Amino acid sequence: MLTLTWRRGDGRCAFLAGMLALLCYISPASAEDGYDLWLRYAPVGSSKVEGYRSALGNVVAPDRTPTQRVVREELRRGLAGLLGSEPRFRASPAGDAALVLGTPASSPWLAPLRHELEGVGEEGYLLRWTRLDGRDALVIAAHRDIGVLYGVFHLLRLVQAGVSLDGLDVSEVPRIKLRLLNHWDNLDGYVERGYAGGSLWDWHTLPGWEDPRYTDYARANASLGINGTVLNNVNANALSFSPAYLRKAAALADVFRPYGVRVYLSARFSAPMELGGLATADPLDPDVRQWWREKAREIYALIPDFGGFLVKANSEGQPGPQDYGRTHADGANVLADALAPHGGVVMWRAFVYAHDVPEDRAKQAYNEFVGLDGAFRDNVVVQVKNGPIDFQPREPFHPLFGAMPRTPLMLEFQITKEYLGFATHLVYLGPLYEEVLRADTHARGAGSTVARVVDGSLESHALSGIAGVANIGDDRTWSGSHFDQANWYAFGRLAWNPYQSARDIAAEWVAMTFSPAQEVVRPVVDMMMASRETAVDYMTPLGLHHVIARGHHYGPGPWVDGGPRADWTSVYYHRADRDGIGFDRTASGSDAVSQYAADVAREFNDVERVPEPLLLWFHHVRWDRRLRSGRPLWDELVHRYTRGVRNVEAMQVTWRRLEGRVDAPRHRQVAAFLRIQRDEAQWWRDASVAYFQSINGLPLPAGEAPPPHPLAYYLSLQFPYAPGDGR
Ligand code: GCV
Numbered sequence: 104m105l106t107l108t109w110r111r112g113d114g115r116c117a118f119l120a121g122m123l124a125l126l127c128y129i130s131p132a133s134a135e136d137g138y139d140l141w142l143r144y145a146p147v148g149s150s151k152v153e154g155y156r157s158a159l160g161n162v163v164a165p166d167r168t169p170t171q172r173v174v175r176e177e178l179r180r181g182l183a184g185l186l187g188s189e190p191r192f193r194a195s196p197a198g199d200a201a202l203v204l205g206t207p208a209s210s211p212w213l214a215p216l217r218h219e220l221e222g223v224g225e226e227g228y229l230l231r232w233t234r235l236d237g238r239d240a241l242v243i244a245a246h247r248d249i250g251v252l253y254g255v256f257h258l259l260r261l262v263q264a265g266v267s268l269d270g271l272d273v274s275e276v277p278r279i280k281l282r283l284l285n286h287w288d289n290l291d292g293y294v295e296r297g298y299a300g301g302s303l304w305d306w307h308t309l310p311g312w313e314d315p316r317y318t319d320y321a322r323a324n325a326s327l328g329i330n331g332t333v334l335n336n337v338n339a340n341a342l343s344f345s346p347a348y349l350r351k352a353a354a355l356a357d358v359f360r361p362y363g364v365r366v367y368l369s370a371r372f373s374a375p376m377e378l379g380g381l382a383t384a385d386p387l388d389p390d391v392r393q394w395w396r397e398k399a400r401e402i403y404a405l406i407p408d409f410g411g412f413l414v415k416a417n418s419e420g421q422p423g424p425q426d427y428g429r430t431h432a433d434g435a436n437v438l439a440d441a442l443a444p445h446g447g448v449v450m451w452r453a454f455v456y457a458h459d460v461p462e463d464r465a466k467q468a469y470n471e472f473v474g475l476d477g478a479f480r481d482n483v484v485v486q487v488k489n490g491p492i493d494f495q496p497r498e499p500f501h502p503l504f505g506a507m508p509r510t511p512l513m514l515e516f517q518i519t520k521e522y523l524g525f526a527t528h529l530v531y532l533g534p535l536y537e538e539v540l541r542a543d544t545h546a547r548g549a550g551s552t553v554a555r556v557v558d559g560s561l562e563s564h565a566l567s568g569i570a571g572v573a574n575i576g577d578d579r580t581w582s583g584s585h586f587d588q589a590n591w592y593a594f595g596r597l598a599w600n601p602y603q604s605a606r607d608i609a610a611e612w613v614a615m616t617f618s619p620a621q622e623v624v625r626p627v628v629d630m631m632m633a634s635r636e637t638a639v640d641y642m643t644p645l646g647l648h649h650v651i652a653r654g655h656h657y658g659p660g661p662w663v664d665g666g667p668r669a670d671w672t673s674v675y676y677h678r679a680d681r682d683g684i685g686f687d688r689t690a691s692g693s694d695a696v697s698q699y700a701a702d703v704a705r706e707f708n709d710v711e712r713v714p715e716p717l718l719l720w721f722h723h724v725r726w727d728r729r730l731r732s733g734r735p736l737w738d739e740l741v742h743r744y745t746r747g748v749r750n751v752e753a754m755q756v757t758w759r760r761l762e763g764r765v766d767a768p769r770h771r772q773v774a775a776f777l778r779i780q781r782d783e784a785q786w787w788r789d790a791s792v793a794y795f796q797s798i799n800g801l802p803l804p805a806g807e808a809p810p811p812h813p814l815a816y817y818l819s820l821q822f823p824y825a826p827g828d829g830r
Pocket of ligand 1: 337
């Protein structure tokens with residue numbers, strides 16, 4: 104061991120001073136690499152420590168079950184980091200003020216709250232001051248241990264944000280029952296549309312080796328209230344259902360269980376043939392039904408709290424019931440019957456469209472499913488993407504929301520940014536999620552928002568659900584960038600309560616992830632809130648959609664044409680010609696508008712009334728049509744592309760000003776990614792302008808710079824190893 108001595112006047116002083124300076128430079132704060140997510144538990148400001156210590160220094164909490172032990176460990180870890188000292192765990196609240204945690208069953212102190220807990224359900228909690236034994240105590244009380252854990256994360260969130268605990272009186276209940284991540288992870292470790300490295304699941308070493316990262320993953324999800332995870336890709340491999348892989352999934356389920364995260368699997372519809380050797384996967388075949396029943400029994404023997412199946416059927420080449428002339432309901436119900444005795448659910452995806460159907464792709468899922476309303480078993484939810492095409496930077500809400508009143512509909516968002524710049528573009532998805540959740544379907548008159556369809560309140564469904572396609576991989580940051588963690592966070596918080604504001608959620612996240620100082624929170628939140636619209640501007644302004652490069656979807660590709668199917672090209676969607684641009688989905692076009700409730704359909708159908716951000720989604724518009732700005736469409740389009748680039752530059756300025764307020768390693772990476780984003784925004788703008796100008800032959804509006812390269816240059820760019828491509 105190196106021993107340092109300090110003698111005044113000694114020649115070694117300069118050396119030692121240098122060493123000390125170096126040690127200061129390598130302080131823990133500068134070693135941040137994003138691994139800790141929003142659970143950094145960085146020390147709170149000295150002015151607040153004493154107040155928190157006096158309320159939280161003594162803790163009374165049971166430690167008999169695995170979840171109870173997780174609760175204690177989280178408090179220990181959180182308070183040690185935040186307040187600089189571990190709490191004292193006591194047997195009773197006697198003496199000093201105490202924080203008392205538990206359920207009426209686990210803590211005699213909380214038994215009197217039994218009545219008040221009736222309203223919080225299975226996963227909710229109370230977090231408030233009360234009198235216990237004649238003293239004030241802060242309590243976190245719930246029906247079940249998991250509610251206590253959620254309450255602890257709530258408390259730690261408040262302390263991280265520096266919020267006063269005075270007068271705290273919180274009663275929280277999740278509004279949505281199934282709050283799930285969907286991993287598109289393949290068994291070979293590749294993540295489809297994943298930009299955060301390889302899969303977290305090391306199938307090869309499971310079940311023998313349970314990587315500690317699995318626990319950290321469960322912990323992060325529990326901190327948001329996410330209560331389930333689908334481990335494998337919806338483009339499923341039947342092997343996930345083989346005995347060996349089920350044992351691996353069971354090992355993960357064991358790790359996740361104390362955190363309230365249940366395991367689900369994507370089911371390959373043809374598994375009875377591929378694994379069971381049957382001649383058919385026809386859902387009405389008795390042997391097939393029997394195979395699924397036995398498979399469910401086998402799974403539940405290994406994973407007693409297994410959640411259920413997610414299914415992509417008859418879509419993009421996946422097998423399904425229509426291969427046998429059966430309906431989606433026939434397919435879903437055979438799986439549902441197999442799971443029902445064990446309490447499992449089927450999440451049947453409505454993301455279906457067929458290349459041999461000449462119908463507008465935006466209409467196909469509705470056409471397929473709306474007639475099946477009421478035909479599904481009680482333990483089936485139909486999982487619907489937020490919009491009718493595919494996770495575009497902006498889409499109208501999916502017309503199925505509000506159109507299947509007798510069927511619980513689960514909303515599917517994409518957290519991974521397949522169409523929003525992968526992991527290097529800073530695009531906070533909170534505003535996108537909020538826009539969808541607040542959209543009014545008018546299914547039962549004004550106020551029938553997507554959130555109310557999804558949380559089951561509009562049609563009084565007991566089963567409700569929301570899923571996010573995960574942006575998580577084995578990258579040290581988990582999500583491929585520091586700011587992409589905010590999208591995991593926002594999804595989880597909105598899954599718990601879809602009525603929260605994206606801005607408030609961003610503010611919480613910034614306070615916990617970077618700093619609660621207002622000089623940091625304010626500019627970063629403003630930047631995040633504007634970032635989604637900025638991406639829409641430089642990628643798909645005015646309702647354009649699906650203008651990405653082929654296959655990997657990296658970068659612009661408005662010229663994409665030909666290939667195996669029209670609905671995988673860009674020209675199918677933008678329909679630009681010499682006179683105008685946009686997909687005519689009005690009553691005189693594909694009539695997709697008629698799939699919405701009458702009030703909504705009228706608005707979308709009318710070129711004067713349609714919200715301008717959706718103009719080209721629903722209308723084919725002449726290039727010279729004047730828009731609300733007074734500019735002709737072509738000028739407005741170019742204006743927005745350019746504005747997108749300028750706004751990324753503004754983000755760079757904001758971030759630069761935060762140097763020194765954010766630890767250096769994270770600041771550096773974000774700054775570098777913003778540079779990439781700026782250059783790619785410019786690329787999007789230039790390539791799109793060059794292409795559309797080649798179609799309409801119009802001059803650029805005054806003051807707009809011409810693209811620096813001819814169109815042929817943009818067409819020639821190839822990215823054979825762009826990440827995340829489907830395979
Ligand atoms: C998992 C899009 C993506 C596919 C994805 C599919 C789906 O088409 O590009 O990679 O497949 O959506 O949601 O099933």
